[in-house]
Amino acid sequence: MEIRPILASLRRHRIPAALIVLEIALACAVLCNAVFMIGQRMADIHWPNAIDEQGISVITVNGTDPALAASDIPRNLAALRGIAGVTAAAAATSMPLDQNPALTGFTTTPDGKTTVNTSVYFLGSGGEQALGLHLLQGRFFNADEYADSGLKNFQSTSHVLLVTQSDAQRLWPGQGALGKTLYANGESWTVVGVVGDVLAQDPKFSGPGGRYSSVFYPSHPDEMMGDYVLRNAPQDRDRVVREAVQALGRLEPGAVVEGKTYAQMRTDYFADTSSMVWMLVLVCVVMLAVTAFGIVGLTSFWVGQRRRQIGVRRAVGATRGHILQYFQTENFLLSSMGVAVGMVLAFGINLYLMSHYATSRMPWYYLPCGAIALWLIGQLAVLGPALRAAAVPPVVATRSV
Amino acid sequence: MFGYYLDLALHSLTRNKVLGALMVLAIAVGIGACMTTLTVLHVLSGDPLPGKSGKLYYPQIDPQDARGMMPGTLAPEQVTLIDGMNLLRAKRADRQALMAGGAVPIQPGSSSLDPFYVEARYTSADFFAMFDTPFLYGRGWTGADDEAHARDVVITRQLNDKVFDGADSTGRSLRLGGITFRVVGVLDSWRPNPHFYDLTTGSYNYYEQAFLPLQTALELHFAKNGSNDCWGNGTGGVEGNAYPSATCVWLQFWVELDSAAKAAAYRQFLVHNSEEQKALGRFQRAPNVQLRNLMQWLDYNRVVPGDVRLQAWLAFGFLLVCLVNTVGLMLAKFLRRSGELSVRRALGASRRALFAQLLTESGVIGIAGGAGGLLLSLFGLWMVRHRASDYASLAHLDPAMLLVTFALAIGASLLAGILPAWRACHVAPALQLKSH
Numbered sequence: 001m002e003i004r005p006i007l008a009s010l011r012r013h014r015i016p017a018a019l020i021v022l023e024i025a026l027a028c029a030v031l032c033n034a035v036f037m038i039g040q041r042m043a044d045i046h047w048p049n050a051i052d053e054q055g056i057s058v059i060t061v062n063g064t065d066p067a068l069a070a071s072d073i074p075r076n077l078a079a080l081r082g083i084a085g086v087t088a089a090a091a092a093t094s095m096p097l098d099q100n101p102a103l104t105g106f107t108t109t110p111d112g113k114t115t116v117n118t119s120v121y122f123l124g125s126g127g128e129q130a131l132g133l134h135l136l137q138g139r140f141f142n143a144d145e146y147a148d149s150g151l152k153n154f155q156s157t158s159h160v161l162l163v164t165q166s167d168a169q170r171l172w173p174g175q176g177a178l179g180k181t182l183y184a185n186g187e188s189w190t191v192v193g194v195v196g197d198v199l200a201q202d203p204k205f206s207g208p209g210g211r212y213s214s215v216f217y218p219s220h221p222d223e224m225m226g227d228y229v230l231r232n233a234p235q236d237r238d239r240v241v242r243e244a245v246q247a248l249g250r251l252e253p254g255a256v257v258e259g260k261t262y263a264q265m266r267t268d269y270f271a272d273t274s275s276m277v278w279m280l281v282l283v284c285v286v287m288l289a290v291t292a293f294g295i296v297g298l299t300s301f302w303v304g305q306r307r308r309q310i311g312v313r314r315a316v317g318a319t320r321g322h323i324l325q326y327f328q329t330e331n332f333l334l335s336s337m338g339v340a341v342g343m344v345l346a347f348g349i350n351l352y353l354m355s356h357y358a359t360s361r362m363p364w365y366y367l368p369c370g371a372i373a374l375w376l377i378g379q380l381a382v383l384g385p386a387l388r389a390a391a392v393p394p395v396v397a398t399r400s401v
Numbered sequence: 402m403f404g405y406y407l408d409l410a411l412h413s414l415t416r417n418k419v420l421g422a423l424m425v426l427a428i429a430v431g432i433g434a435c436m437t438t439l440t441v442l443h444v445l446s447g448d449p450l451p452g453k454s455g456k457l458y459y460p461q462i463d464p465q466d467a468r469g470m471m472p473g474t475l476a477p478e479q480v481t482l483i484d485g486m487n488l489l490r491a492k493r494a495d496r497q498a499l500m501a502g503g504a505v506p507i508q509p510g511s512s513s514l515d516p517f518y519v520e521a522r523y524t525s526a527d528f529f530a531m532f533d534t535p536f537l538y539g540r541g542w543t544g545a546d547d548e549a550h551a552r553d554v555v556i557t558r559q560l561n562d563k564v565f566d567g568a569d570s571t572g573r574s575l576r577l578g579g580i581t582f583r584v585v586g587v588l589d590s591w592r593p594n595p596h597f598y599d600l601t602t603g604s605y606n607y608y609e610q611a612f613l614p615l616q617t618a619l620e621l622h623f624a625k626n627g628s629n630d631c632w633g634n635g636t637g638g639v640e641g642n643a644y645p646s647a648t649c650v651w652l653q654f655w656v657e658l659d660s661a662a663k664a665a666a667y668r669q670f671l672v673h674n675s676e677e678q679k680a681l682g683r684f685q686r687a688p689n690v691q692l693r694n695l696m697q698w699l700d701y702n703r704v705v706p707g708d709v710r711l712q713a714w715l716a717f718g719f720l721l722v723c724l725v726n727t728v729g730l731m732l733a734k735f736l737r738r739s740g741e742l743s744v745r746r747a748l749g750a751s752r753r754a755l756f757a758q759l760l761t762e763s764g765v766i767g768i769a770g771g772a773g774g775l776l777l778s779l780f781g782l783w784m785v786r787h788r789a790s791d792y793a794s795l796a797h798l799d800p801a802m803l804l805v806t807f808a809l810a811i812g813a814s815l816l817a818g819i820l821p822a823w824r825a826c827h828v829a830p831a832l833q834l835k836s837h
Contacts, residue, residue, distance in 0.1 A: 015824060019729040026725060030718040037711070063506055063518060101628075154629070154645065185631055254506075254516055275788040276708060280715070283434060287719055290427050294726035297423060301733030349718075357707045 006330050016298050020331075021338045024374050027291040028342025031284055032370035033349050036362045038280045045270045045277075047203065047211070049096060050164075050196030052132030054234040056262035057241045058095055058227055059248055063255040066223035072252070073124065073221035079247045080228055085236035086244075090131075091124035091225040093151075095262070096199040096214070097269040098227075101206065102154070106182045106215065108171050116209040118167070119200040122151060122219040128162075128195075130229040133216070136165055138178045138193035141218035149218045156217040161189045166212035168194045182215070189217075237261045288377055295381035299327065303389040310389055311396030320390040327386035328379060335378035339371035346370065402754075403761065410762035414769075417734065421766070424730045428770025428817075431723030432810045433777025438709070438716040440778065440802045441785055444795050445605065445705045449593035453533055454695035458656050458664060460488065462675055463689035465632045466648075476689045477630055478702075479601070479650040482619075483683075489525055493670045494656035495663070496531040500524035501652045502602045502626040503618060505611055508576040509564045519560060519610040520602075520626070523618035529555070529586075531657045532598065537561070539571035539586035547614050554582040555612040561587045580621055582613065594795055595704045597695055599653050601627040604704045605792040615652075619644065627651065668692045706790070720813070727766075727817040735759055735825035743830035755826040763818025764811055771810030778806065 010017045059080075064072060073091050080089040094102055096119070103117040123131070125146040133140075141160060149158030161182065168177035168191075177191050197212040206213065219225070228248070232240045241259040248257045260268075303310075310323055346367060353359040414421040448454050461476040464484055480488070485499040505521045528534075529541035538561075542553040554575060561570055561584075570584045596607045613623075625644060629651035645651045658664045668690060675688035693701055735742075742755055778798065785796040798806075 015820070016729065016732060019725060019732065023722060023725045023729065026718065026722045030715065030722060033718075034715060037715075154631070256518060272788060272790045276712075279712070279784075283715060283719055286430055286434075287722055290430065290723055290726050293423050294427070294729050297420060297726075297730045297733055301737060304737065353711070353714075357711055359711075 003329060003333065006326065006333060010330065010333070013302070016302065017334060020295060020298055020334045021341065023291055023294050024335055024338025024378065025341035025345055027287055028339050028370050028374050029345035029349055030287060031373065032343070032346035032362065032366045033353070034280050034284050034287075035370065036350070036366050037359075038277055038284075039366075040360070041273050041277050041280075044204075044273055047199060048197065049199045049266075050134045051096065051198055051262075052231060053262050053266060055132065055231055055237070056130070057230045057232065057237050057244065057259065058098075058262060058265060059230065059241070059244045059257065059259040060227055061248055061252055061255050061257050062226060064223075064252055069223040069225070070221050073225060076228065076248060076251055077124075079251060080230060080244055083230075083240055083243045083247065085232045085240055086230050087233075088126055088129040088231040090127040090129070090229050091221060092127055092131075092227045092229050093122040093219075093222075093224050094119075094201050095121075095227055095229070095265065096201060097203070097265055099202050099269065101201040103201075103206070103210070104184045104215075106171075106184045108180065108182065110183050110186075110188070112183065116170070116213050117206050118210065118213040118215055119202075119206065120156075121214060121216045122156065122222070122225065123216055124219060124221060124225060127216070127218075127229065130231045131198075132231060133162070133198070134196035136194045136196060137168075137176070138162075138191070140193055145218045147220055150220050151222050151224050154224075155185060155187055156189065156219070158217050158219070159189055160192045160218065162193045162195050162216040163191050164197050164212050164214050165194055166197050167214070170209075170213070189215075237263070288373070291374075292377050292381040295331070295378060296384060299331070299382050299385040300388070303327070303385045306389070307392055307396055308399075310392045311394055311399075314392065314394035315397040323390040323392070324386050327382055327389055331378050331382040331386075332375070335375050338378075339374050342374070343367045343371060402757075406758045406761035407765065409758060410765040413734075413738070413762060414765065420730060420734050424727050424734075424766050425769045425773060427723045427726045427730070428767060428810060428814055429773025429777055431720035432770060432774025432806060432813070433781055434716040435713075435720045435809065436774060436778035436798075436802065436806045437781030437785065438713040439805070440782060440798055441709055441792070441796050442705065442713050443799075443802060444797070445595070445709060445792055446699075447594070448696065449595060449597045450532065450695065456657050456659055457531065457695045458494075458658055458667070458692050459695070459698045460654060460656060460667070460671055461691040461693075462671055463686050464648075464650070464678070464684050465686060467685040476691050477650040479628075479630065480652050480654045481647060481650050482644070482652060483647055484678075485652045485654050488654055488674070491670075491674070494667055495659050496527040496657040497655065498525045498528040498531055499615055499652055499654050500528065500598065501615065501618075502599050502609070504624050504626055505577045505613075505618075507560070507564065507611070508579070510574075510576070514564070520608065521611040521613060521618075521623070522599075522609040523613055523615040523623065523625075525615055527657075528612065531655065532593070534591050535589040537587045537589040538569045539584070541612075542585050542614060547616055550617045550620050551614055552580060552582045552617060553585045553614060555586040555588060556584060557588045557608070557610045558590055560610040577611065577613070578621060578623055588612075594792075595699060597699060597704075598655055599627060600699075600702050600704060601653075603791055604702075605790075606794060607791070625651070664692060664694075706792075709792075724813055724817050727814065728820055731763060731766075731818055732821040732824060735821045736828075739825065739828045742825055743828060746826075746828075746830040752826045756822050759822035759825055760815060760818050763814045763822065766818075767811035767814030768807070770814060771807040774810055775803070775806050 077089050094100055102120045104120050105114045106118050107114050128140045145160055163177055172180055177194050180191050181188050198214045200206040200210050203211040230240055230244060241261055245257050245259040350362040463476040464481055489497055489499045501523050503521045503523050504518050506516050506518050508516045525547050526542055526544045537558055541555055542551060546553055573584050574581045575584055592608050595604045629645040629649045631649040658667055671690040672688045675684055678684040782796045786793050
């Protein structure tokens, strides 16, 4: 295909040509960034979490008498363990993704500094089993540690804790974490075990550094423990939640009892993110449609203007294929110019977003992907008008001037 | 003349329906997306207390110990109980209030209502006058009531409707956490957004229903909400386990200062206060004082979620794509009518007249696009309201944004029409007439 005549013709129609280039460039820039945002948010929604997410139910109890916590909690747990299908039950102060962060900054030396906020969990006896924590090194807490530990001024009175794999690597890179000491607010604790990465209580609040920064303390029943964690087979979870809420409602008449499966808690936490993803997808689709219709409109106009010219070409021997190809090549040239500008623009927008918002750098492959998408859209949009152009009969050339 | 242009514009729009509809649709979706995100941004970044916010300040002081101190460290965003009480009792501002969030169980006297929890605010007497809270019945409590640990409570209209069936309940008693309180006032609907005076309990859509004196709540060990930030050894807790210790910040302190001079004087007072505390050995750091007014405080805390701004940018990019698209379509439409325009030129219409006619046509497209955009943004806001964010229920279009919608739509379409109209009215009439 000879492209020189096409270029010559485009030079004569600079404004419409420039408009198509501009439209494709803008669409490419917005598309690349929007798709990148979608990708980032999808990655957020799929953050792994090393607990048995499908088999956990959480019953939250508020408004009990703090003085009776030591006797009420074991009684409630016994009742919960009696529900058919419950394989483990324990009390805890908070849960990953419960959006109620209890954070502490831990350091590896008594006078160290840190900017990482670590989510703090206090587990009652059997908590590791109820949550389904993955033990990677060391051991879980023993019965004495559970019995002798508690909370004072929101701090643990125990001397042991569990850390996550990410924290073990962050705090003691290249060394084993077992037996090491963590410091916070003048107290210290020894690491007895390393568990798989558990998400923070509010990872969006804690930021990337705190996402998998969690520590677990043992504790005897304490008034601060408002969550009952139940482990059961995934297919039983809805029934277990229902029965557990009823059981605790009977045992704690004045209290507010709410139950949720952990899967539901996770969905709730990411509900806003997934609605943002849907919004971005909608914007992308509508924008591509608008771009496509714009190309259709302008090319149709072009075809209309050149009907005689096309007729003449047909009359002197051009086939329909030639005419079709002419418009497709023309569109390909315009799209190429558009995506070239668009990729630069997309990169610039990404740089701006990086400096003003918590956005990371867009991986390079988003740019060619956006370019290919717009090339395809362009070719698809031009097909209709080009076919109409190809259908112009040669006899048009002979009509009066 | 304008009427005639309008007539021509409508005629031309209906003549080529597909092209006309495409242009209107492009403007409509662009405007719809833009107005949805702009309205959310507008609602979230609004002034919670218009007219008053410039006089309200949030003092910050730095009582942390020297450990881990780095130059330029930011002062804590809340105050300790000791510092808060000191500043409150110093009474150096026109008005001042110390506060913390909490939750209290309400035990209604009637047997038809089960006990239930409500969000509460434990604060001091000036709270109501300082924040201009509207009273339906009664009034707030006094400074003397604060010191006397009075069992007084101010409730909201909503709670009053629930417990007292909307009657004037001032003077009646209400049991909170097993203690009998006297209702001294009922607030009319008062829902400042963002929840500026305490951002730790959530920035939007968080409302307390009961307000009681801070010292009373502390004495009764009522449960607190919100965040606390501790340092040092964290020992010596206030009232056992009920409240964070003396080395924790967990209360908010607000002052009202009527003039810039008073604000400068108050800042000086805060610096002196910090120096004094350092001399006494309570503070270890050099005075690290901040005095931001309400809007600066919201700005500093970045209460408007980043995602909302990002969406607004994205929507503007989208509108730009739609506009360029409209420019292209208008160009096609106007140039296609070169013949008609040439006839008008030949009959004596000036270029200016043609330009005016074509711009009128773009304006008509803009109005139609604006109406479509309005419908789309109402739909968009309805979708936003069904999202899970805490600000979701606030997303409503207000009259100002309605005007902005149409101004933006007409402005955008006129802008889109300038280039095509200019091109179209520079067509040589003779050449066009000859070819027909």
